[in-house]
Amino acid sequence: MEEQQLIKALKEGNRSAYQILVENNKDMVYGLCFSYLNNFQDAEDTSQEVFIQVYRSIHNFQEKSSLKTWIYRITISKCQDFIKARNRKKRFAFLTGYQEVEERWESNAQTPQQLLENKENMELLHRAIEKLSENQKNVFILNHIQGKTNVEISELLGMPKSTVDSHIKRAKDKIRVLLKDILD
Amino acid sequence: MNKEKKIENLIKATHRAAMPKTDDFYYTRLSSKLETRNKHSLKKRVIIGAGILAINSLVLFFTFNKEKDQEHYSFDQAAEYFASAYEQHVNFGLNERK
Numbered sequence: 001m002e003e004q005q006l007i008k009a010l011k012e013g014n015r016s017a018y019q020i021l022v023e024n025n026k027d028m029v030y031g032l033c034f035s036y037l038n039n040f041q042d043a044e045d046t047s048q049e050v051f052i053q054v055y056r057s058i059h060n061f062q063e064k065s066s067l068k069t070w071i072y073r074i075t076i077s078k079c080q081d082f083i084k085a086r087n088r089k090k091r092f093a094f095l096t097g098y099q100e101v102e103e104r105w106e107s108n109a110q111t112p113q114q115l116l117e118n119k120e121n122m123e124l125l126h127r128a129i130e131k132l133s134e135n136q137k138n139v140f141i142l143n144h145i146q147g148k149t150n151v152e153i154s155e156l157l158g159m160p161k162s163t164v165d166s167h168i169k170r171a172k173d174k175i176r177v178l179l180k181d182i183l184d
Numbered sequence: 185m186n187k188e189k190k191i192e193n194l195i196k197a198t199h200r201a202a203m204p205k206t207d208d209f210y211y212t213r214l215s216s217k218l219e220t221r222n223k224h225s226l227k228k229r230v231i232i233g234a235g236i237l238a239i240n241s242l243v244l245f246f247t248f249n250k251e252k253d254q255e256h257y258s259f260d261q262a263a264e265y266f267a268s269a270y271e272q273h274v275n276f277g278l279n280e281r282k
Contacts, residue, residue, distance in 0.1 A: 022211055030210075031203030040204065047206075048214050052221060121194050144195065145203070172195065179191045 003067055010058045022051055025068065029075050035145045036079035036137075037086075038126045046082050050075045065155070072156050076138060128178035135159075136171035143168055 001009070001020060009017035029050050034043035053074050061070055129137055138157060142148040150168065154161040 019211060022214060026210055027203070027205045030206045034204055043204075044206070044210070044213075048217055051214055052218055055218060125194060175195060176188075176191050179194060180187060 007058075007061065007063065007067060011061075018055060021054070021067075025071055026051075028068075029071065032072070032075050032141075032146060033079055035141045036076075037082060038123075038130075042082065042086075046078050047075070050078050053078065069156060076156070080134065124179065125175070128175050131178055132171055132174060136167050136174065139164055139167040140171040140175070 001017070006017055006020060010021060026047065030043055030047040033046045033050070034040065037043050037046060050071065054071060057074075061067070065073075129140060132140060135157075139153055142153045142156065143150070148156070150161055150164045154164045157164070
């Protein structure tokens with residue numbers, strides 16, 4: 001289904017269109033939530049909140065950006081809200097996030113050892129990412145974990161490309177310093 | 185491998201580390217959650233609507249009662265006024281005859 005047709009059907013409240021929207025975007029949303037939250041359960045809860053928000057707000061979508069970009073922005077916003085709420089509650093679920101079943105990881109790893117190394121690497125990196133500022137965290141996750149280009153990040157976050165470049169550079173420098181401390 | 189190299193590889197490796205994917209029942213759970221939210225949302229609207237109706241009814245009730253009292257007060261006041269006016273008229277008439 002073309003995006004225009006999909007948007008029209010969604011605004012009419014068509015549940016089949018909503019299912020198509022979820023199927024097309026669930027892995028992207030879930031993956032992005034996991035990048036921020038480092039916990040499978042929290043990532044699922046938050047990604048569901050994203051789609052509920054999309055369902056309720058689709059009639060307000062003015063089509064100034066693509067549907068995917070709009071969903072991305074909602075996802076980032078929901079993740080940030082969740083992190084703020086989690087910090088307030090001082091939950092430490094992210095420390096146990098990596099004890100989930102391995103079947104939910106689909107990676108390029110060929111051996112269990114490579115899979116384990118990937119998981120350990122991601123855990124180390126996420127601990128460092130937690131310490132970045134909000135803007136640095138956003139751009140680093142989108143660039144390094146989601147594989148977005150600086151131009152795409154600029155459009156997603158609504159900031160100039162030069163600002164994105166600057167945040168990425170500072171984030172990488174800070175990550176290097178933080179990982180040195182963690183690896184010590 | 186020195187530490188700096190290890191860190192660089194770690195940062196680069198994030199591109200290759202795949203993100204976890206949802207399972208086959210993700211949409212089922214989402215639909216169920218959406219229906220529950222919609223149901224709660226309807227219940228909330230009904231409760232709030234009933235509350236507003238109750239408050240409006242109380243306001244109307246007290247306003248009506250106050251207006252009824254004011255009617256009595258106005259009627260009494262009017263009666264007093266006419267009695268006083270009549271007395272003055274009578275006195276005036278008496279004075280004129282004098």
